[in-house]
Amino acid sequence: MADSDWAFGGVTGALELLEGGKASAVELVEGFLKRIDRYDRQLNCFRVVFAERALLEAQQADSRRRAGERRPLLGVPIAVKEDIDVAGELTTFGTRAASRPAEQDAEVVRRLREAGAIVIGKTNVPELCAVPWTESPTYGATRNPWNLERTPGGSSGGSAAAVAAGLVPAALGSDGGGSIRFPAAYCHLFGLKPQRGRVPLAPHLDACQGLSVNGCLTRTVADTALLYSVIAAGPPDPGVVAPPPIDFPEAARRAPERLRFGVATNLPASATVRLAAVNRAAVEEVSGQLRDLGHRVEEFRFPHGALVPPPHFSVRFLRGVRDDAVALGRIDLLERRIRATVRVADLLGDRAVRWARAQEEAYRRRLEALFDRFDLLLTPVTPAPPPPIGRCEGRGWLPTMLFAGGTVPFAAPWNVTGQPACSVPAGLDEEGVPRAVQLVAPPGREDLLLAVAAQLEGERRWAELRPPGFE
Numbered sequence: 001m002a003d004s005d006w007a008f009g010g011v012t013g014a015l016e017l018l019e020g021g022k023a024s025a026v027e028l029v030e031g032f033l034k035r036i037d038r039y040d041r042q043l044n045c046f047r048v049v050f051a052e053r054a055l056l057e058a059q060q061a062d063s064r065r066r067a068g069e070r071r072p073l074l075g076v077p078i079a080v081k082e083d084i085d086v087a088g089e090l091t092t093f094g095t096r097a098a099s100r101p102a103e104q105d106a107e108v109v110r111r112l113r114e115a116g117a118i119v120i121g122k123t124n125v126p127e128l129c130a131v132p133w134t135e136s137p138t139y140g141a142t143r144n145p146w147n148l149e150r151t152p153g154g155s156s157g158g159s160a161a162a163v164a165a166g167l168v169p170a171a172l173g174s175d176g177g178g179s180i181r182f183p184a185a186y187c188h189l190f191g192l193k194p195q196r197g198r199v200p201l202a203p204h205l206d207a208c209q210g211l212s213v214n215g216c217l218t219r220t221v222a223d224t225a226l227l228y229s230v231i232a233a234g235p236p237d238p239g240v241v242a243p244p245p246i247d248f249p250e251a252a253r254r255a256p257e258r259l260r261f262g263v264a265t266n267l268p269a270s271a272t273v274r275l276a277a278v279n280r281a282a283v284e285e286v287s288g289q290l291r292d293l294g295h296r297v298e299e300f301r302f303p304h305g306a307l308v309p310p311p312h313f314s315v316r317f318l319r320g321v322r323d324d325a326v327a328l329g330r331i332d333l334l335e336r337r338i339r340a341t342v343r344v345a346d347l348l349g350d351r352a353v354r355w356a357r358a359q360e361e362a363y364r365r366r367l368e369a370l371f372d373r374f375d376l377l378l379t380p381v382t383p384a385p386p387p388p389i390g391r392c393e394g395r396g397w398l399p400t401m402l403f404a405g406g407t408v409p410f411a412a413p414w415n416v417t418g419q420p421a422c423s424v425p426a427g428l429d430e431e432g433v434p435r436a437v438q439l440v441a442p443p444g445r446e447d448l449l450l451a452v453a454a455q456l457e458g459e460r461r462w463a464e465l466r467p468p469g470f471e
Contacts, residue, residue, distance in 0.1 A: 004035075004166065004471055006023070006028075006031065007031065007032070007035055007166035007167075008166045008219065008463070008466055009169070010169050010170065010218055010219040010220050010223045010463070011073070011076055011169045011170050011218065011223040011226055011227065012220065012222050012223055012226065013169070014028060014075075014076045014077070014169045015073075015076060018065065018074070018075045018076070024058070024062050024075075025058035025059075025061040025062045025065070025074075025075030025118065026055060026058040026059055026062055028058070028075060028076075028077065029054050029055055029057075029058040029077055029118060029120065030055070030058075032077050032120060032167060032168055032169075033049070033051050033054070033055075033120070035165075035166060035167050036049055036120075036121070036162075036167050036168075039145075039165055039167060039470060040162075040167065042143065042148060043142060043143050043145060043148075043161050043162070043165055043167075044124060044139070044140050044141060044142045044143060044158075045079075045123055045124060045142055045158045045159075045161045045162035045165070045167060046079070046121045046122065046123055046124065046158065046162065046167075047082050047092065047094075047121075047122045047123065047124050047139055047158070048089065048121055048122050049120065049121035050119060050120060050121055053119075054077065054118050054119070054120045054121075057118045057119075058075060058077075058118055061074050061075035061116060061118065062075065064116070071114075071115050071116030072115045072116065072226065072229065072230055073112065073115040073116045073117040073226075073227075073230060074115075074116030075116060075118065076116070076117050076118065076169055076170075077117070077118045077119075077120040077168055077169060078112055078117045078118065078119060078120065078168065078169070078170055078171065078172065079119075079120055079121050079122070079123050079158075079159055079162050079163075079167075079168040079170075079171035079172070080109060080119055080121070080122050080123065080171070080172045081122070081123050081125060081155075081156050081158070081159050081171065081172050081173050081174055082094060082122045082123060082124060082125045082158065083125055083129055083155070083174055083204070084106045084108065084109060084122075084172055084174065084204075084214065085102035085104070085105060085106040085109065085203065085204075086102060086105060086106075086109055086119055086122060087101075087102055087103065087104045087105045087109075088101050088102065089101055089102060089122065090102070092138075092139075093125065093127065093128050093129065093324055093328065094124065094125040094126050094127045094128065094129065094134075094136045094138065094139060094155075095127050095128065095136070095138060095328060095333065095334055095335075095338075096138045096333050097325075097328040097329070097330035097331070097333040097334055098328055099329075099330070104203075106200075106201075106202065106203060106204070106214075107200035107201075107202040107203075107234075107237075108172060108199055108200055108201075108214050108231050109172070111200075111230055111231050111233065111234060112172075112227075112230060112231065115230040117230075120168055121168075123156075123157075123158030123159040123161075123162055123171060124136070124139050124140075124142045124157065124158035125154065125155045125156070125157070125158060126154045126155050126157070127334060127335050127338050128321045128324050128325060128334070128338055128341075129154070129155035129174070129176065129179060129208075129321075129324075130155070130321045130337075130338060130341060130404075131154055131155070131392070131400065131404045132153055132154045132155070132177075132178060132179065132182045132382075132404055132407040132408065133151040133153060133154045133157065133387065133389075133391070133392075134151060134152060134153070134154040134155065134157025134158055134161075134183075135151070135389065135390070135393070136335065137335050141389045141390065142157045142158050142161055143161065143389060144161060144164075144186055144187060144386055145161055145164045145165040145187070145467035145469075145470050146164065146186075146187065146188060146428075146432060146433060146434055146467045146468075147386070147431070147432065147433055149388055149389060150186070150385075150386040150387065150388055150389065150433065151186065151386050151387055151388070151389055151391075152164070152183050152186050152187050152386070153179075153182035153183035153184075153185065153186040153187070153386060154179060154182065154183065155174070155176075155179040156171075156173030156174060156175070156179050156180050156182075156183045156191075156217060157183050158171075159171035159172065159173045159183065159217050160173070160183030160184060160186070160187040160189055160191075160217050161183075161187060163187070163189055163217050163218065163219060164187035164188060164189055164219075164467055165467060165470040166466070166470060169218075169223070170216055170217065170218045170219075170223055170227060171216065171217050172214065172215070172216055172217075172231075173191070173214075173215055173216060173217050174207070174212050174213065174214050174215065175193040175212060175213055175215060175415065176207065176208035176211045176212035176213075176317065176320065176415060177208075177211060177313070177317060177408050177411060177412040177415050178381070178382075178407065178408050178411030178412055178415075179212075180192070180193050180215050180216075180217060180423070181193055181381050181411050181421065181422065181423040181438060182381065182382060182407060182411065182423075183217065184217055184381075184422075184423035184425075184436065185381040185382060185423045185425075185434065185435075185436035185438075186382075186385075186386040186433075186434060186436075187217075187434060188425045188428070188434035188436075188462060188465060188467075189217050189218060189219060189423075189425065190217075190218055190219065190220060190221055190223075190224055190422065190423070190424065190425065190453060190457075191215070191216075191217050191218075191224075191422060191423040192215055192216070192224050192228070192420065192421075192422040192446065192449060192450075193213060193215055193414065193415075193420060193421050193422065194213055194214075194215050194228065194232065194420055194446055195213075195243045195418065195419060195420045195443060195444050195445075195446060196210075196213055196418030196419075197236050197237070197240045197241065197242060197243055197418070198213070198228075198232050198242075198243050198420075198446070199213060199214045199215060199228070199231050199232050200214070200231075200234070200236065200237050201213070201214055201237055202237050202238070205237055205238070205239075207320065208316070208317060208320030208321075208415075209316035209317070209319050209320045209323070209353065209356075209357065210316065210357065210360075211313070211316055211317060211320060211412075211415040211416065212320070212415070213415075214231070215228075215231075216228070216231070219463045220457065220463050221252050221450055221453045221454040221457050222249070222252050222253075222454070224248075224252075224450070225248040225249045225251065225252035225450055226248070226249055228246075228248040228446070229247075229248045229249055232246075232248070243443070243444040244444050246444075246446055246447050247447075248446070248447075248450060251446070251447035251448075251450040251451055252450040252451065252453075252454045253454070254447075254451050255451065255455060256295075256448065256451040256452050256455055258294050258295055258296065259295050259296070259375040259376055259448070259452065260295070260296045260298070260373070260374045260375045260376075261287070261290055261295055261296065261297045261298070261374060261375070261376050261377070261378050262298055262299075262300050262370060262373060262374035262376075262377045262378070263283065263287050263297055263298065263299045263300070263377075263378045263379070264299070264300050264301060264302050264377065264378075264379050265280055265283055265379065265380060266301045266302055267383060267409055268302075268409055271383065271406060271409055272402050272403065272405060272406035273383045273384050273406040273407075274383065275380060275383045275384075276383060276384045276385060278385060278429040278430075278433075278435055279380045279381075279382065279383060279384065279385065279435065280380070281435075282380070282426035282427070282435040282436065282437050283378060283379070283380055283426075283437050285426060285427070286378065286424070286426055286437045286456065287378060289456065289459060289460075290378070290452075290456075293455060293459070297378075298373075298374070300370075300373075300374075303366065310359075310363075311356070312355070312356040312357075312359040312360070312363070312416070313356075313412055313413075313415070313416055314405075315348055315352050315353060315355070315356035316353065316356045316357065316416075318341055318344055318345045318348065319345045319348065319352075319353050319356075321338065321341050321342070321345065322341065322342045322345035322346065325338060325341075325342050326342075336397075337396070337397045337400055337401075340397035341397070341401075344397075360416055360417075363413075363416055363417065364416070364417040364418070367413055367417055368417065368419070368442065368443070371442045375442075375448065376439055376440065376441055376448055376449070376452065377438075377439070377440040378437060378438070378439060378440075379410045379437070379438045379440065380410050380437065380438060381410060381411060381423045381436045381437065381438040382407050382410065382411070383406065383407070383409065383410070384406075384407075385429065385433050385435075386433065386434075387403075391403065392404075410438055411438065414440055417443075418443070419440065419441060419442060419443045419444075419445075420440075420441045420443075420444070420445065420446045420449055421438055421439065421440040421441070421449070422438065422439050422449045422453060423436045423437075423438055424436060424437050424438070424439060424453050424456055424457075425460065425462040426460075427460070427462070428465070432468070439452060439453065
């Protein structure tokens, strides 16, 4: 276990060690705990680490394996984002306002445990997951292992940084406007936002006014497919119609047929940022690679007004932050800009929320019409590379929200429509900072995303790259 290669082997690598008898679950957990102790002082990925509990669960996993028991993730350590409940622990949402521990695991955590996974800790988020970077007055700033002066993104930034630095094989995240895809893009990971309704949200139903979904961050497509085969297995949340089932591992193994890709890089006229040259180059490079692989690639422009944040997305997102703040019960303990968000959301009122949610169907039909021409869409994930730590420190509510809004135009439309989208690594820029592109599929077609992403991974072999200083 002295060679750190095991730390970057992901879920699949951990299972190979366990099933091949090269490491026990206890040894694996001990190894990751040592890496967390060594590196998390620099990164600040974890809000809390369950060292004793994880070692006890590892002992139990080893006993089960010796007894011949087999489960898909038996003995594999997993981290959980801080907006997802773990029984007996606070779900702080990155604040100091939480006071009551969760009574039981969130359904997605229960499914992981049922599959044999070991929850090793909970990862940092910005307050109420309200911005696309991971910094809070209570828990500090989480740093990107590829460049410690930059953010790993948000709001699943702690999860992404932990996986990228080899502190855990994989981690749960959530995505209400890009919060899995941004950190994946910034940290050179694969991040799939699933179809709405695919993965349970319980007990936090209708999270972010219906915009948010639970998912995961991993180093490889195969790891993501394996995790989704676990967390998407079972009945949907109450009142939710489950999407058609998918064999996720099989989709990741299957070579895709010749597909039609629509490539768009245009930003809405109201965008507060321009598309950076390195982000545009990533799209152009992957477009060329898809052509070389035999796919048809055609450029197009998103219809005027189709990209977000339009008013109806913003209303829902702001109200979702307000809902979580009210549920915590101590708005006075929140950061000043979050308190301002609550006030703005209160001013909008219930009528505005009803109006915003009523816009979803027409907006969804407008964007889904693109899939009459294309099988998949290819876009940037974000307009710009990861910003520096503290970029909005000390700024007021409006400048902060405008800067945050400048991150989401390519990602957030698919939270409104509910359809799947993923962030795919696209190499490093001249400064060694990760680049990425986004793939978007028709409703319920995560299988297409997995097949194409796996094909690109076979060409690019992105999992072999490691952030300097964490090898």
